Amino acid sequence: MNRMLARALALAAAIAPIAIVATSAGAQFAGGYRYQSGQDLYTHICQGCHMPDGKGAEGAGKYPPLAGNVKLQSPLYPVLVMLKGQKAMPSFSDLTDAQIVEVTAYIRSNFGNSFAGAVTPEQVKALRAQAVRQNALRPG
Numbered sequence: 001m002n003r004m005l006a007r008a009l010a011l012a013a014a015i016a017p018i019a020i021v022a023t024s025a026g027a028q029f030a031g032g033y034r035y036q037s038g039q040d041l042y043t044h045i046c047q048g049c050h051m052p053d054g055k056g057a058e059g060a061g062k063y064p065p066l067a068g069n070v071k072l073q074s075p076l077y078p079v080l081v082m083l084k085g086q087k088a089m090p091s092f093s094d095l096t097d098a099q100i101v102e103v104t105a106y107i108r109s110n111f112g113n114s115f116a117g118a119v120t121p122e123q124v125k126a127l128r129a130q131a132v133r134q135n136a137l138r139p140g
């Protein structure tokens, strides 16, 4: 066997298991969001737009505050915003039901917020099905 080919085969054999590991990790973490706690999820996904103090920002775009936002009184509202996306906010439907429960609890109990009640993974699951149906029906 020529040396180039031998090297190429050795390389392919070395790479293949890595590719398999990467694929299964991706599936496990549902779209690659590996963070599980509400705080980690907020820090790594949300705060770039809504700011570390949850007060939002206004500049090139308008990022509403989550601090003192009465719309968070219902835990279902942020869940729907995350699942469906809303105007300039992209959908985060790649998050698992459990991750959405955690980050919802985090934004409703931080930044000076202390809204009562919690959303359950079962509710997120039901809303997800609804959001998928609505997005599927959306024209364009």
Ligand code: HEC
Pocket: 041, 042, 045, 046, 047, 048, 049, 050, 061, 062, 063, 064, 065, 066, 069, 071, 077, 078, 081, 082, 086, 087, 088, 089, 090, 092, 103, 107
């Ligand atoms: C790329 C920027 C961006 C990221 C990242 C982002 N958001 Fe938003 N978010 C927005 C914008 C812009 C709006 C306003 C949408 C509109 O005009 O209705 C918004 C709206 C919201 C609202 C509704 C607020 C209201 O007053 O109606 C909630 C709740 C929310 N985001 C939560 C989150 C959470 C939780 C995360 C992280 C999982 C997140 N956002 C990540 C940009 C972002």
